[in-house]
Amino acid sequence: DTGVSQDPRHKITKRGQNVTFRCDPISEHNRLYWYRQTLGQGPEFLTYFQNEAQLEKSRLLSDRFSAERPKGSFSTLEIQRTEQGDSAMYLCASLGAGAMNTEAFFGQGTRLTVV
Amino acid sequence: GEDVEQSLFLSVREGDSSVINCTYTDSSSTYLYWYKQEPGAGLQLLTYIFSNMDMKQDQRLTVLLNKKDKHLSLRIADTQTGDSAIYFCAESNDMRFGAGTRLTVKP
Numbered sequence: 001d002t003g004v005s006q007d008p009r010h011k012i013t014k015r016g017q018n019v020t021f022r023c024d025p026i027s028e029h030n031r032l033y034w035y036r037q038t039l040g041q042g043p044e045f046l047t048y049f050q051n052e053a054q055l056e057k058s059r060l061l062s063d064r065f066s067a068e069r070p071k072g073s074f075s076t077l078e079i080q081r082t083e084q085g086d087s088a089m090y091l092c093a094s095l096g097a098g099a100m101n102t103e104a105f106f107g108q109g110t111r112l113t114v115v
Numbered sequence: 116g117e118d119v120e121q122s123l124f125l126s127v128r129e130g131d132s133s134v135i136n137c138t139y140t141d142s143s144s145t146y147l148y149w150y151k152q153e154p155g156a157g158l159q160l161l162t163y164i165f166s167n168m169d170m171k172q173d174q175r176l177t178v179l180l181n182k183k184d185k186h187l188s189l190r191i192a193d194t195q196t197g198d199s200a201i202y203f204c205a206e207s208n209d210m211r212f213g214a215g216t217r218l219t220v221k222p
Contacts, residue, residue: 033210042121042203042214043158056209091158093210102146104210106158 025094
């Protein structure tokens, strides 16, 4: 296992279309985070899973956004009826359980462009 | 979620020391992190400090933690042009990030 992988790396979509991104965390990492990052900004928290349970969801996240982690391994983030303001880099990070797991590993991200 | 705040810009001359500051609100975090992001690249963990420590040194990097004031700083000694990047602090309890400090190193 070489790290967190995200697919696709780039996505261009027309406004109004639905898109789905996938994140494969590091094996046995039980915590998984989704972030959105726009140019010049820090990663903005979207949602957090511990195993298959979605424990927290940002209040800023509209109901067009939904995330799943059905088996506690990979996760998907879906955006319905995309808007131009959704254009951003979507980042996934995973972190292991326990006090010895100190580092959240990030994927390379999925860059979404809504035209 | 809790807040993490940083100043947005820092400019230094090559060879000088850089100090990047961060304040946070969640006192229950076990670790506090510094991540580095170079242009067009992903986030890379630079260093971290355990919450029961006051200081951690790692080569040119020194992290200072003031738990009472919830203040974290990153000092880069002998700053090089290759250190130009955006630096993010984050706390481990709910993995919230600051907006990032853009460090520019002038030759």
